[in-house]
Amino acid sequence: MQLTNRAKQVSNKEMTLAEKMYLPAFFSGLGITISHLFKKKVTIQYPEVKKYLGPVYRGHHVLKRDEQGRERCTACGLCAVACPAEAISMVAAERKKGEENLYREEKYAAVYEINMLRCIFCGLCEEACPKQAVYLRHDRMVPVFMERDEVVYGKERLVEKMDDRYVRANNSEVKATPTEPSLTRAAT
Amino acid sequence: MEDVKPQLLKVTIDGIEVEVEPGTTILQAARKIGPEVAPPAMCYYQPLKGSGGKCRACLVRVAAGSAKDPRPMPKLVASCLTAVQDGMIVENTTNPQVVDARNGIVEFLLLNHPLDCPVCDQAGECDLQNFAFDHGKVTTRYEEDRRTFEKHDLGPYIQLHMTRCILCYRCVFTADQITNKRVHGVLGRGDAAEIGTYIEKAIDNDFSGNVIDVCPVGALTDKTYRFKSRVWFSKPVDAHRDCPTCSGNVTLWYRGEEVIRVTARKNEWNEVTEFICNTCRFETKKTSDWTIEGPTKISRSSVISANKYRADTIKPSFGQRLAAAEYKQIHDERDTSQLQIEQLAPERFAKVLPSALEPEP
Numbered sequence: 001m002q003l004t005n006r007a008k009q010v011s012n013k014e015m016t017l018a019e020k021m022y023l024p025a026f027f028s029g030l031g032i033t034i035s036h037l038f039k040k041k042v043t044i045q046y047p048e049v050k051k052y053l054g055p056v057y058r059g060h061h062v063l064k065r066d067e068q069g070r071e072r073c074t075a076c077g078l079c080a081v082a083c084p085a086e087a088i089s090m091v092a093a094e095r096k097k098g099e100e101n102l103y104r105e106e107k108y109a110a111v112y113e114i115n116m117l118r119c120i121f122c123g124l125c126e127e128a129c130p131k132q133a134v135y136l137r138h139d140r141m142v143p144v145f146m147e148r149d150e151v152v153y154g155k156e157r158l159v160e161k162m163d164d165r166y167v168r169a170n171n172s173e174v175k176a177t178p179t180e181p182s183l184t185r186a187a188t
Numbered sequence: 189m190e191d192v193k194p195q196l197l198k199v200t201i202d203g204i205e206v207e208v209e210p211g212t213t214i215l216q217a218a219r220k221i222g223p224e225v226a227p228p229a230m231c232y233y234q235p236l237k238g239s240g241g242k243c244r245a246c247l248v249r250v251a252a253g254s255a256k257d258p259r260p261m262p263k264l265v266a267s268c269l270t271a272v273q274d275g276m277i278v279e280n281t282t283n284p285q286v287v288d289a290r291n292g293i294v295e296f297l298l299l300n301h302p303l304d305c306p307v308c309d310q311a312g313e314c315d316l317q318n319f320a321f322d323h324g325k326v327t328t329r330y331e332e333d334r335r336t337f338e339k340h341d342l343g344p345y346i347q348l349h350m351t352r353c354i355l356c357y358r359c360v361f362t363a364d365q366i367t368n369k370r371v372h373g374v375l376g377r378g379d380a381a382e383i384g385t386y387i388e389k390a391i392d393n394d395f396s397g398n399v400i401d402v403c404p405v406g407a408l409t410d411k412t413y414r415f416k417s418r419v420w421f422s423k424p425v426d427a428h429r430d431c432p433t434c435s436g437n438v439t440l441w442y443r444g445e446e447v448i449r450v451t452a453r454k455n456e457w458n459e460v461t462e463f464i465c466n467t468c469r470f471e472t473k474k475t476s477d478w479t480i481e482g483p484t485k486i487s488r489s490s491v492i493s494a495n496k497y498r499a500d501t502i503k504p505s506f507g508q509r510l511a512a513a514e515y516k517q518i519h520d521e522r523d524t525s526q527l528q529i530e531q532l533a534p535e536r537f538a539k540v541l542p543s544a545l546e547p548e549p
């Protein structure tokens with residue numbers, strides 16, 4: 001049975017004199033090693049340098065605001081029920097008079113928490129959301145955490161800041177800008 | 189000779205034969221067969237006399253009127269009001285005309301319905317959601333403005349969102365038949381028809397809370413439960429207590445350790461048979477008030493059973509049906525001959541297992 005065409009026939013025939021000396025093989029191997037010294041390095045100095053993650057990367061969650069800066073999330077709970085890891089929990093509250101510029105619908109999420117240890121970044125919450133409120137950023141990863149109490153992300157870390165808005169290009173051909181252009185390697 | 193027992197009538201619904209007593213409606217006969225055959229009902233409510241015939245959701249085609257007169261009925265009939273006759277043949281989901289008509293009914297019911305399901309407390313246990321999910325289209329063709337109303341407080345417990353109402357009259361029948369004085373009703377006619385109390389008046393009666401349970405949509409909702417939770421976050425538990433005014437058999441909805449809502453028990457047709465009083469519904473929300481009987485039986489396909497794990501978990505079939513509908517054949521260019529399991533040559537095989545080569549007796 002043959003799975004690929006790359007199989008080589010092995011033989012047990014006598015080695016020639018050059019092969020018996022081993023030196024040519026030794027030097028050709030050394031040559032490969034030395035040539036790598038002059039090639040481009042593949043290691044990236046994360047977290048100082050960040051790699052371009054690609055247009056469909058699913059990273060840090062963001063709770064979107066609309067054009068007028070009102071929170072889009074209405075605490076319908078569809079993201080939580082869609083979440084296979086049960087990472088999302090929320091508490092809803094009713095919008096009061098005078099808060100119309102803060103929240104888009106008459107109900108809003110007073111508490112919205114994502115447990116980043118549970119989250120598997122599948123993006124089902126984004127798919128389930130009927131209000132286009134939750135997105136997984138394609139340009140930013142969830143930062144490394146050291147303590148357990150840093151793991152549950154509340155609204156203060158999820159709701160998008162108005163000076164740092166998240167826009168996703170509709171066309172997947174368009175390359176999104178890397179997070180920090182100066183630090184990203186200009187290799188590509 | 190006299191027949192003491194009434195003669196049973198034979199009806200065929202979707203090819204399934206059932207024998208029912210005279211006076212039964214087509215809908216009840218279909219429910220006797222089972223939930224696969226039963227037509228949906230938005231306004232018909234078995235415990236309430238006189239309900240039905242308004243929403244047209246249960247339309248069926250009668251292919252043969254009776255054994256004596258086997259002509260088909262000229263138009264689709266409302267199965268909740270049409271009585272069966274001997275030898276009647278009914279087509280429910282087997283007839284494309286019926287499926288098409290239901291599609292149109294969903295569209296009509298959703299014309300003025302606001303589609304604010306993410307905000308609505310009824311979402312997840314809403315008859316209209318189920319009906320639209322099973323029989324409706326995914327998109328809407330309606331472009332005009334929907335009619336809107338201000339939300340009303342009907343007393344301290346009940347809130348009315350007239351925008352969501354589909355005018356099924358169930359709450360009117362409930363108030364007439366369960367409570368001793370009805371103070372709300374349908375005002376106006378046609379497009380202007382709305383549920384209201386005419387003058388701002390509180391619905392104040394011991395059994396008034398039942399209008400919340402009978403409402404097929406989120407038009408009448410529990411103010412004490414408003415925005416507290418979503419139904420699929422809460423866990424329903426059957427419980428009872430000694431109540432002087434009602435049967436005391438209820439369903440408690442838990443979120444964590446806290447009872448966030450008390451409702452009457454619903455049967456498999458989503459109907460309440462034992463109406464409960466307002467004291468049970470709104471004022472006794474402590475676990476210590478109740479005797480717990482055990483978890484409520486919830487259909488596995490219901491969203492209420494999402495994220496709740498039990499030994500008898502059966503996955504809802506919708507995902508599989510969707511996957512089957514979306515399935516695309518992949519053109520597989522691999523050399524399939526290579527995938528065959530190769531049989532050892534007989535002379536080598538015999539060494540390992542000589543008995544296998546002998547002819548079978």
